Amino acid sequence: MSQLKIGFIGVGAIARDRHIPSFSHTEGVELTAVQDVNEERAYKVASDFEIPHVVKEYTELFTMVDAVTISTPNKFHSEIAAAALDAGVHVLCEKPMAMSTAECEAMIEAADRNNRHLSIGYHYRYTPEAKVAKELMENGEIGAPFVTRVQAMRRRKVPGWGVFTNKDLQGGGSLIDFGCHLLDLALWLLDDPKPVEVIGKTYNRLSKTPGLVNDWGSIDPETFNVDDHVTSYITFENGLSMQFECSWAANIKEDHTTLSISGVDGGMDVYPLELYQAKYGTLQDTKVRLPEEELSPELAQAKNFVDCCLGKAEPVVTAEQALNVSQLMEAIYQSSETGSSIQLASVGVED
Ligand SMILES: NC(=O)c1ccc[n+]([C@@H]2O[C@H](COP(=O)([O-])OP(=O)(O)OC[C@H]3O[C@@H](n4cnc5c(N)ncnc54)[C@H](O)[C@@H]3O)[C@@H](O)[C@H]2O)c1
Incomplete structure (x- = not known):
């Protein structure tokens, strides 16, 4: 893989102010697509950061990218992460990992059964x-x-x-x-x-x-x-x-x-x-x-995620540790x- 293609699911404050700028300054990454239930916001962010694709449903992203960030309200973290991992896509999910222990466990099971990387945005x-x-x-x-x-x-x-x-x-x-x-x-x-x-x-x-x-x-x-x-x-x-x-x-x-x-x-x-x-x-x-x-810290988090997806580094934040939190x-x-x-x-x- 020459470039890691990344998509952004939920492009409100944290995606716009942290993830997209950080990944745009990280080597080996191609900002590929965005998705948000607020379509107007998705188009605005795509235009501001020159991201070529905007999709309506997050599932449409999975055939276009190797990895996604998830920055939606917490209720949707687990469902979207598991769907992405099941589609073979690596996931950097914002903190908290999910709303309950059971939801976190479902995410880890999906990462394990698909051998994909899952990390959580504990950037401190x-x-x-x-x-x-x-x-x-x-x-x-x-x-x-x-x-x-x-x-x-x-x-x-x-x-x-x-x-x-x-x-x-x-x-x-x-x-x-x-x-x-x-x-x-x-x-x-x-x-x-x-x-x-x-x-x-x-x-x-x-x-x-x-x-x-x-x-x-x-x-x-x-x-x-x-x-x-x-x-x-x-x-x-x-x-x-x-x-x-x-x-x-x-x-x-x-x-x-x-x-x-x-x-x-x-x-x-x-x-x-x-x-x-x-x-x-x-x-x-x-x-x-x-x-x-x-x-x-933001750039270090983005770099560690990319390196983990490429099998070049160990995760600083493991999904199991985020589950413990x-x-x-x-x-x-x-x-x-x-x-x-x-x-x-x-x-x-x-x-
Ligand atoms: N790491 C940090 O320090 C930090 C800081 C702020 C927020 N966060 C986390 O990031 C996440 C988002 O926070 P935010 O401040 O960006 O909120 P926000 O409200 O600014 O953005 C959330 C975005 O998700 C979109 N959205 C809602 N439901 C969706 C769905 N089902 N599918 C796709 N998009 C959907 C909304 O339209 C909105 O654009 C939260 O989990 C929050 O805890 C982390």
């Missing part, structure tokens, strides 16, 4: 902080991790475009949309530990705030039926635990992202990247210098709905 992993943090964890710089604190906090940034506040089409709100990135990153840095028990609490308070001023567009309180704030406590095998919180619209001073890991020999903050190592009976702080990256999110939602903790596996060895 390609940031310099994440890459160096992963190396530090693998080098054992903080020893075995035992406590992790994760906060993905926005003050007044509910996505006001698209269908982000519609539970039927997205499956959830701040957790499935934004918290998922930090959950994914934390699980990756911790080397994919097996969760044992999950306690979750979700809130939908924002819709009750009259006249709320939102920095990312207007929202309709009448139809806003997803979580805007979520807290969780998760325990994993080997005694590891995680305190998790995310929000689109917290009543806090400012936006912030925290991923902080305590290990037996030290600790680490990822944003900004800093190490705290136990030496001489105290903790020594080191600000970690980040390397100049050749590629932005979805399984945890599902447990958080279930715990909140039922008011009880969710047991995910037989209890491992406690420290």
Whole structure:
């Protein structure tokens, strides 16, 4: 194959602003076709990026391309991905992988039975902080991790475009949309530990705030039926635990992202990247210098996808890892709905 032909399914904000520009700057790729239920948008995007084909149904794409990106509302990820994989087409699907564990499993089964590549758009992993943090964890710089604190906090940034506040089409709100990135990153840095028990609490308070001023567009309180704030406590095998919180619209001073890991020999903050190592009976702080990256996270994601499709690289984000993120999110939602903790596996060895 001289050029990997790519098609784009769902060409709203993320396809237009990230995937199409990234693949247009990636070697060995031919931007071939677009499809969107909003045909006018599909034609506009095709014209703006000089993409030769616009098709009405996504199935029409599959005879024209080797790979697709899927950037539709979450409800359609699984169905479209499985159809593409069954047609022999590689898939880069936006995060979250799908709305439920069962939908994610169907995608993985389709990838396996067709021997096609499936990856998910957890692009935080390609940031310099994440890459160096992963190396530090693998080098054992903080020893075995035992406590992790994760906060993905926005003050007044509910996505006001698209269908982000519609539970039927997205499956959830701040957790499935934004918290998922930090959950994914934390699980990756911790080397994919097996969760044992999950306690979750979700809130939908924002819709009750009259006249709320939102920095990312207007929202309709009448139809806003997803979580805007979520807290969780998760325990994993080997005694590891995680305190998790995310929000689109917290009543806090400012936006912030925290991923902080305590290990037996030290600790680490990822944003900004800093190490705290136990030496001489105290903790020594080191600000970690980040390397100049050749590629932005978006371009690195596109390149890794293309290389995987061509059999030249291993995936940075595997579908199985993305399934683990979805399984945890599902447990958080279930715990909140039922008011009880969710047991995910037989209890491992406690420290
Ligand atoms: N990686 C990230 O940081 C990131 C950021 C934003 C969005 N996303 C994800 O990308 C996806 C899309 O988000 P967005 O911000 O681009 O939303 P958007 O609303 O701007 O775009 C979605 C597009 O999908 C189209 N669409 C709807 N149903 C479709 C269907 N059945 N078949 C084909 N097209 C369909 C819509 O017409 C629209 O053009 C979501 O899954 C979201 O979670 C990821």
